[in-house]
Each structure stands twice: as structure tokens, then as C-alpha cells.
Amino acid sequence: MTSIMTNAAAMAALKTLRTINSEMEVTQARVSSGYRVETAGDNAAYWSIATTMRSDNKALSTVKDALGLGAAKVDIAYTAMNSSIDVISEIKAKLVAAREPGVDKTKIDKELTELKNQLKSIAVSASFSGENWLNNATATAAGTKSVVGGFNRDVNGLVSITTLDINVTSLTMIGEVNESLGILTKDIDADALNPDSTGTVTNYYLIDADGTATTAGSATAIALTTATTDAQVDDMIRVVDKMLTEMTDAASNLGAVKKRVSMQEDFVANLMDSIDSGIGRLVDADMNEESTRLKALQTQQQLGIQSLSIANNNSQNILSLFQQ
Numbered sequence: 001m002t003s004i005m006t007n008a009a010a011m012a013a014l015k016t017l018r019t020i021n022s023e024m025e026v027t028q029a030r031v032s033s034g035y036r037v038e039t040a041g042d043n044a045a046y047w048s049i050a051t052t053m054r055s056d057n058k059a060l061s062t063v064k065d066a067l068g069l070g071a072a073k074v075d076i077a078y079t080a081m082n083s084s085i086d087v088i089s090e091i092k093a094k095l096v097a098a099r100e101p102g103v104d105k106t107k108i109d110k111e112l113t114e115l116k117n118q119l120k121s122i123a124v125s126a127s128f129s130g131e132n133w134l135n136n137a138t139a140t141a142a143g144t145k146s147v148v149g150g151f152n153r154d155v156n157g158l159v160s161i162t163t164l165d166i167n168v169t170s171l172t173m174i175g176e177v178n179e180s181l182g183i184l185t186k187d188i189d190a191d192a193l194n195p196d197s198t199g200t201v202t203n204y205y206l207i208d209a210d211g212t213a214t215t216a217g218s219a220t221a222i223a224l225t226t227a228t229t230d231a232q233v234d235d236m237i238r239v240v241d242k243m244l245t246e247m248t249d250a251a252s253n254l255g256a257v258k259k260r261v262s263m264q265e266d267f268v269a270n271l272m273d274s275i276d277s278g279i280g281r282l283v284d285a286d287m288n289e290e291s292t293r294l295k296a297l298q299t300q301q302q303l304g305i306q307s308l309s310i311a312n313n314n315s316q317n318i319l320s321l322f323q324q
Contacts, residue, residue, distance in 0.1 A: 009311035017304035070147030080126035109224035142168035190235035
């Protein structure tokens with residue numbers, strides 16, 4: 001039945017055109033934004049996951065920065081410790097040279113004084129971001145320092161922070177206030193290191209940080225005079241070797257921490273990339289697919305407009321039936 005009141009063909013064509021226009025709006029939005037899921041209305045579940053993971057990635061970015069700061073502190077301490085080991089080795093060599101008969105011990109002592117000053121300079125200079133792990137200017141042990149190493153979310157959605165802990169007490173070279181805390185300032189019993197121990201405590205220290213003997217005059221400075229005996233030189237060599245051993249252990253621990261921080265930096269960077277990739281799989285639009293779809297919808301839109309035009313013209317054709 002043909003009616004001039006109700007154009008069913010035009011209504012059907014208009015409905016189809018509206019559907020095509022609606023799909024075109026969605027496709028154009030995806031092409032312009034690059035997202036298949038841009039808002040919660042597009043896909044609530046995927047949008048929620050993506051939003052949470054983006055937030056976690058920002059936290060991981062901060063962790064990466066913290067690791068960079070921690071790595072810098074470890075590098076400074078490690079470099080200073082290695083330099084100090086070289087100086088201590090030189091002091092040990094000078095003391096061995098002083099053991100030779102006829103050597104002018106006072107001249108060697110002048111060299112020792114300069115080497116001690118160099119050790120002080122290294123320890124004081126090993127500072128980064130207001131922290132110095134080799135020079136303790138307080139009366140208490142430095143304790144443990146922590147570097148933020150990770151941001152974790154468990155299966156229940158609960159978050160936690162991972163830290164890399166560093167025992168700074170074992171790294172202290174100089175104790176400015178409490179000299180017993182520093183490897184180079186504390187008293188070390190040479191007799192305990194002597195294979196032919198006499199049982200008599202004979203304490204030595206290398207650096208006097210506060211200008212007084214470490215324990216009320218009971219310890220002797222590692223220094224040479226014309227009156228220094230061979231036995232005393234032997235004791236000094238044993239004490240310096242003990243210091244060298246402790247510093248080598250500290251440097252080894254720092255090296256292990258340095259490697260751990262470097263590995264964690266790489267892991268966090270790779271994890272951030274993986275999270276970005278995972279988010280992309282959830283919410284990113286496939287531009288190849290969307291561009292192809294947009295072309296198809298544009299063609300359908302043109303056909304829909306043509307169909308609507310034809311349907312509207314059908315009503316005009318009825319007028320010809322009433323013409324003479």
C-alpha cells in the first residue's frame with residue numbers, strides 16, 4: 001500500500017542512516033583518541049583495570065627515580081672505598097719499607113701523614129644528596145639505610161613497597177664523634193693479630209679524628225719516629241692489614257648492592273614497558289581496523305542518504321497519478 005501520510009521506506013532508510021551515523025561517531029572517536037576504551041562507558045571492566053595499572057606505572061616511575069638516587073649514593077661510597085683501599089695499601093707498603101734496616105723512619109712518617117690526610121679527604125668528600133656513608137659525624141652507629149626498590153600489588157589488590165637495605169655501620173671509615181665506630185679511627189689490638197701473641201693488649205689506631213687519643217691514651221697512633229722499634233712496626237703492619245681486610249669486605253658488600261640496584265633498575269624499566277604494553281592491548285584502538293571500518297561506514301552513509309532520497313521521491317511520484 002502506498003500512503004502519503006506514512007512513508008515506511010523513508011522511515012526505514014532514516015533509521016538505517018541514524019545507526020550508521022552513530023557507528024561513525026564511535027569510530028571517529030577511536031581514530032581521533034587512539035583508544036578503543038577511553039571512558040568507563042566504553043567498557044567498565046577494562047577501563048578500571050587500565051586506570052589502576054596506569055596509576056601503578058606512575059608509582060613505578062617514582063621507584064625508578066628512587067633507584068637512580070640510591071645507585072648514585074652506592075656509586076659514591078663504592079668509588080671512595082676503592083680509593084681508600086688503594087691508600088691503605090700504600091700505607092701498608094710504607095710500613096713494610098720502614099722495616100728495612102737503616103731507613104729514615106721520620107721521612108716515611110711524613111708520607112704516612114699525607115696518606116692519612118688523603119684518607120680523611122676521601123671520607124669527607126664521599127657525600128651525595130646530604131648523606132655520607134663513610135664519615136659518621138654522630139655519636140651513634142649509622143645503622144641501616146634503605147633504598148626504595150619496588151612497588152607491588154598482590155592478588156587481593158593490596159600494595160606494598162620493597163626496599164634494598166644497606167648496612168652503613170660496616171662501611172664507616174671515620175667516626176668523628178665516636179671514633180670506635182670508624183674502621184680507621186677505632187682501636188685495634190695488634191697482639192690479637194700476632195701469631196706469637198703475648199697476651200698483652202697493644203692497641204693502635206690510624207686516624208685521630210677528634211684530636212685526642214681514641215681511648216684516653218691507651219691506644220698508640222700508627223706513626224713512625226726514630227725510636228720506633230721493629231716489633232712496633234710489625235704491630236702497625238698487622239693493624240693496617242686488618243683495616244685493609246675490613247675495608248675490602250665493605251667494598252665487596254657495596255659491590256654486591258651496586259649490582260643488585262642495577263638489576264632492579266633494569267627490572268623496573270622492563271616491568272613498566274610490559275604494563276604499558278598490557279594496557280595497550282586492553283584499551284588501544286586497532287588503527288588499521290578502525291580506518292577500514294571508517295571507510296566502510298562512509299560508503300554506507302552515502303548509500304543511506306541516497307536511499308532516503310529515493311524513498312522521499314516516492315511520495316512525489318504519487319502526484320503524477322492525479323495529473324490530467
